Amino acid sequence: MADQTMIGSTGATWLPALARRSEAVVIPLAALVLGLGLFGLFLLTQGKSPVDFMAIVWKGAYGSAFSLQNTLSRAAPLLLAALCVALPARLGLVVIGGEGAIVLGGVATGALGPHLAAVPPIVALPLLGLIAMAVGGLWIGAAGALRFYRGVNETISSLLLAYIAIALMNHLVEGPFRDPASLNKPSTLPLVDALRVGNLPGMEVHWGLAFGLLACVASWVLIDKTTWGFAARIVGGNVRAAQVQGLPVGRLILGFTALAGGFAGLAGFFEVTAVFGSANASLASGYGYTGILIAFLARHNPLAIIPVALLLAGFDAASGLIQRRMDLPDATILVLQGFVFLVILISDTAYGRLKLFHPERWA
Amino acid sequence: MRLSPKTLSRRHFLNGAAALSGVALTSSLPMMARAAAPLTVGFIYVGAKDDFGYNQSHAEGAAAVKAMEGVTVVEEENVPETIDVQKTMESMINLDGAALLFPTSFGYFDPHVLAVAPKYPDVRFEHAAGLWHEGLPTNVGSYFGYIGMGQYLNGIVAGHMTKSKKIGFVAAKPIPQVLLNINSFLLGARAVDPTITCQVIFTGEWSLAVKEAEATNALCDAGCDVITCHVDGPKVTIQTAAGRGAYVCGYHANQSALAPDKYLTGAEWNWAGVYTGMVKKVLAGETLPNFMRGGLTDGYIKMSPLGPAVTPEAKAQFDATMAEIMKGGYAVIKGPLKDNKGNVILKDGEKQVETDIKLESMDYLVEGVLGATS
Numbered sequence: 001m002a003d004q005t006m007i008g009s010t011g012a013t014w015l016p017a018l019a020r021r022s023e024a025v026v027i028p029l030a031a032l033v034l035g036l037g038l039f040g041l042f043l044l045t046q047g048k049s050p051v052d053f054m055a056i057v058w059k060g061a062y063g064s065a066f067s068l069q070n071t072l073s074r075a076a077p078l079l080l081a082a083l084c085v086a087l088p089a090r091l092g093l094v095v096i097g098g099e100g101a102i103v104l105g106g107v108a109t110g111a112l113g114p115h116l117a118a119v120p121p122i123v124a125l126p127l128l129g130l131i132a133m134a135v136g137g138l139w140i141g142a143a144g145a146l147r148f149y150r151g152v153n154e155t156i157s158s159l160l161l162a163y164i165a166i167a168l169m170n171h172l173v174e175g176p177f178r179d180p181a182s183l184n185k186p187s188t189l190p191l192v193d194a195l196r197v198g199n200l201p202g203m204e205v206h207w208g209l210a211f212g213l214l215a216c217v218a219s220w221v222l223i224d225k226t227t228w229g230f231a232a233r234i235v236g237g238n239v240r241a242a243q244v245q246g247l248p249v250g251r252l253i254l255g256f257t258a259l260a261g262g263f264a265g266l267a268g269f270f271e272v273t274a275v276f277g278s279a280n281a282s283l284a285s286g287y288g289y290t291g292i293l294i295a296f297l298a299r300h301n302p303l304a305i306i307p308v309a310l311l312l313a314g315f316d317a318a319s320g321l322i323q324r325r326m327d328l329p330d331a332t333i334l335v336l337q338g339f340v341f342l343v344i345l346i347s348d349t350a351y352g353r354l355k356l357f358h359p360e361r362w363a
Numbered sequence: 364m365r366l367s368p369k370t371l372s373r374r375h376f377l378n379g380a381a382a383l384s385g386v387a388l389t390s391s392l393p394m395m396a397r398a399a400a401p402l403t404v405g406f407i408y409v410g411a412k413d414d415f416g417y418n419q420s421h422a423e424g425a426a427a428v429k430a431m432e433g434v435t436v437v438e439e440e441n442v443p444e445t446i447d448v449q450k451t452m453e454s455m456i457n458l459d460g461a462a463l464l465f466p467t468s469f470g471y472f473d474p475h476v477l478a479v480a481p482k483y484p485d486v487r488f489e490h491a492a493g494l495w496h497e498g499l500p501t502n503v504g505s506y507f508g509y510i511g512m513g514q515y516l517n518g519i520v521a522g523h524m525t526k527s528k529k530i531g532f533v534a535a536k537p538i539p540q541v542l543l544n545i546n547s548f549l550l551g552a553r554a555v556d557p558t559i560t561c562q563v564i565f566t567g568e569w570s571l572a573v574k575e576a577e578a579t580n581a582l583c584d585a586g587c588d589v590i591t592c593h594v595d596g597p598k599v600t601i602q603t604a605a606g607r608g609a610y611v612c613g614y615h616a617n618q619s620a621l622a623p624d625k626y627l628t629g630a631e632w633n634w635a636g637v638y639t640g641m642v643k644k645v646l647a648g649e650t651l652p653n654f655m656r657g658g659l660t661d662g663y664i665k666m667s668p669l670g671p672a673v674t675p676e677a678k679a680q681f682d683a684t685m686a687e688i689m690k691g692g693y694a695v696i697k698g699p700l701k702d703n704k705g706n707v708i709l710k711d712g713e714k715q716v717e718t719d720i721k722l723e724s725m726d727y728l729v730e731g732v733l734g735a736t737s
Contacts, residue, residue, distance in 0.1 A: 059458070060454070060458070066453070066454070066457050066458070067454075067458075070450045070453070070454060073446050073450055074446065074447065074450065167567075170567055174536070174537075174737070175737060183494075183538065183539050183723065183724050184469055184492065184538045184539055184540055184723075185469055185470050185472075185473070185538075186536070186538065206446075271445070275445065275446050275474070276474055277474050280470075281470075282443070282444040282445055282470055285443045285444070285445045285447075286443070316447070317450065317454075319439075320439045320442070320450075320451050320454055320455075321454065321458060323438065323439050323440065324437040324438065324439060324455070324459060329412075329440070330411070330439075330440045330441040
């Protein structure tokens, strides 16, 4: 009798806990499969084989060491760009101007880097990274400050700030910081080789990936495991309640938006030091906007950003092979993304409704 | 086979659904179906292949290569000038076996082509518009055309057709290639009537439809009645200008279909000739030169057929100038020449012929152009 009680009680704690936790994994996965299925039907209307398509996506995105590294390279800046959206979102702020912070972080790196040629890289690189973070932080932090002190909508202000940032970049790389030798593609002076960030050991993927992953984990710890993160989530739940509780709402908003912008600035730093070698208009290539999509799909959970970014980067990596092997236009991958993300967003409404994941309703 | 939604009957659908399971078993996957042709050539575009502009001109070249014996062509459009293009090039090499690549956007060159080329010494990288020089990887080449001559011929027709004596230019960025086109357009018009002025508006971006439309409207408002442009896709400028009643001169590709009555002529790339020539050499086992340039005479560029509105006088001067250019050594930029701030650029008797490398670092607008480089 005693044994039976023991077994019963362990079973009762183990299974319901798993059921509860699996909700956050099973629902998005099911949505992914459903989205892919709907897209398959769409392909059939175009007279193309969905099976071929999926096989090529797999091959182009994850199927070989080369493809996997292709995906990882593309994911690196997206991780940091998505954090720029996810962190403020936990305070209830919708910041969509990460592109501006990426661009200015890159410009700061490109403008200052050539002056640090004589400084040992071990000092110069972290310094440049911190400056890029500071510039990005200032930019998104400004949107946070406008929100808190003046009541300006942060969605609009951050977007407008991004336009200003891109115009500023164009002015700076075509004017004051232009390398006179860069004729048809105005750029800043090239960085010396010692200030170029290389690849991760044994991989064809630059160090930005490691820092992106680290930033995601650190952000998760910050939000889920610290009192700061707890306070931020309260602000996100109800600002008035947070103020009544005496939480430092202003400092939280400024801190989180600045940190978010800092991560985006860091993405710009890696674009310049690891990819371009100088700052130019290619910095504004849309990572900031892709980051919005990733953050929302990850429901602003920094850890969930990692798989979502890998999925999106994988689609991107496979896009080329789809064009080349199936004679489908570039927009095909956008249609696929549309299907998948629409279904994932709709699946949001399924949370809390399915008995399967809620043991208290099993009886 | 492409089924329109209308023709998708239930039977088709069921067939397709059956194929879903069937194809997996028979594994007639495209990557296996890919026959091993002697040469696989990859083309990479920064925008859409059908943009009525820069990318379409290259895609037309790729289509000509596709029609050649023993060549497989792989293409990818909308590839940004980031790490993406490096991965696209490597993907074409590793997964498609491409041995000759044409990354066609200027921004692909440094650092991307220069980063990937040393890793694949057996692959040939041919880049449009780049400036190859000694010390760069030897499996990299750069080629481009003297399209400024085409804008000069555009200007001659424009000079005849303008009534307001004001012509307009929608430009992307104040970089040497664009400045040469603007200056050539005006100098062509001034070869007809030295009182003509050309107003230029820079949009700041290679592809930004809204600004291109605004700029075109602003030029029309200012009284310009012949308009051309140098942006990646001239479609918006051509349609907007023609809609406002102005004549248009094309650029990059033939846009006459967009404005049949208002289209005068256009400066077009002739990549079909250039690319098939290069691929023939590679198939024959020859090594391509690292630095290639060519103009109207070499078949690198061509002019759109003259439109119905072009007057006989305009046609006569157009044909005569074209004949002069075809003799070679023609100079559009020649003294006496001042910039639009009054500085002397070239003294009387000095000239820079189309092949002069100095033209590729132009940083001024000539007298008669209304606008500023910064």
